[in-house]
Amino acid sequence: MRNPWPLDHPSRVDRAAERRATTDLAACDAIVVRDGRVLVADGRVLELRPDAQPPAALRIYLGRDGDRDLVALVPEDPSFGMDPDGIGGDRMRGLRGLLAGFWDRGAEGEREHELATTAVAIATWHANxxxxxxxxxxxxxxxxxxxxxxxxxxxxxxxxTDPAMIVAITDPEDRLLLAHATPWSPRRFSHLAGYVEPGETLEQAVHREVAEEAGLTLSGLEYLGSQPWPFPASVMVAFRARTERPDALALDMDEISEARFVAREDLAELIASGEVILAPKGSVARRMLEDWYGGPLPERRPDASIDV
Ligand SMILES: [Zn+2]
Structure with missing residues (x-):
């Protein structure tokens, strides 16, 4: 079994919980975070030395990286880093938009992913x-x-951290279920997903959500991996499963307005034509798609219509 998101190693930065209460947070290098955004330059998360940091409303200890302690810094000024003409091109950027940039940079990308994700998650918790x-x-x-x-x-x-599950469902012909959730932008399709409710296992949440939203029964449930998803406070727990009865598909139209089983050879054309837009790089949903597809997904044709 492949892990669809290779975060099964220990954290790249030691979270060093034993240092949280005793470290002088104002003396640490800082990642700047506010309103779900982090400060980046050229797509890289910046780590500012103390003399370069803006006035802080809050500092949060992130961990020990070699011989350095790192914090997340929430600037006092809500407009900090929001000027598109800002100094040196440094910007506050939303975490979702940064995920794809972490994708192909190996251990360094994983390190930035975990620091930025932790900073956004805990700063959002304080704000809320x-x-x-x-x-x-x-x-x-x-x-x-x-x-x-x-x-x-x-x-x-x-x-x-609120657990949510996401499941890649295949039928006896190994076609993949793609669903369009009612609130999504047009043509966006992905796996079924939902929150785990109090008192149920992750697996029971998968069975319940799929039955509620699509009327399907599942077998062969397998755990694939997980990804922190601080929008605002989740961890996505990924599974795959089979259904023997794809013809039982019956949508809860309040939640899912369209769903279909798609063969690999048809998916390429659906993407190329722009008829289907799939989860972006950097998401566990994308990893699950590529795990089923057997490699990187094809791109949309440059001339494909994107108007709706
Ligand atoms: Zn109280």
Whole structure:
């Protein structure tokens, strides 16, 4: 079994949890993060030395990289790095748009992926959880930014990660199910996916979501891999499975407006003509597609219509 996203090795940067509470965060090199964006230059995530850093609203300890400690820095100024004519071309860029650039750069790309993903995930958690969920008091960051503490009732609040599952489904002819979720932009197709609910296993979530959304029963469920997906706070857990009854396909039109089983030889033409737009490079969904396809997907023809 191939891992569709090769993140099964230990983290490239030691998260060094034991250093979170004791490290002087203002003395660390920093990745700048705000509103789901990170500061990049030429597609590379920048690590700013302390004397080059903007005033910080918050610093969060990311880990120990060799002999250096790294933090995520949330700038005080919400417009920091947003000027398209900014100094030296440095920009705040959305994480989704950066994923493809991490794709082919081996260990260095994986290192940037994990730093940027962690920075976005935890900075988003701080932004979305300013108050105690129990008493409403404003909470304060502690433990290097990995805890928010309510000083009124002395409770600690921790960052959350919500598991979501995604599954590549094939039929007896080894055709792949491609589905269009109702809220997506036109022509975008991918695998079925959904959130894991309290009290169920990941596997049960796969069976339930596929039955609800497409009316299919599955067999041969296999785990493929996972990918942090901080939009805003998930980890995507990827599976593949088979259905023996593709003719049972029955869509929940509130969720899925179109779905079909596609053969490999037909997919190339669907992509080339622009009729189908698939998940971008850098996503686990793309890896799952290429795992089934047997290699890199073909490109859209340059003259293919993209108007809808
Ligand atoms: Zn409280």
């Amino acid at each position: 959880h300013p108050r105690c969920a129990l008493c409403g008091e404003a909470t304060v960051p502690t433990e290097g930014g990995w805890v928010r503490r309510c000083e009124r009732d002395e409770r600690d609040h921790y960052p959350r």
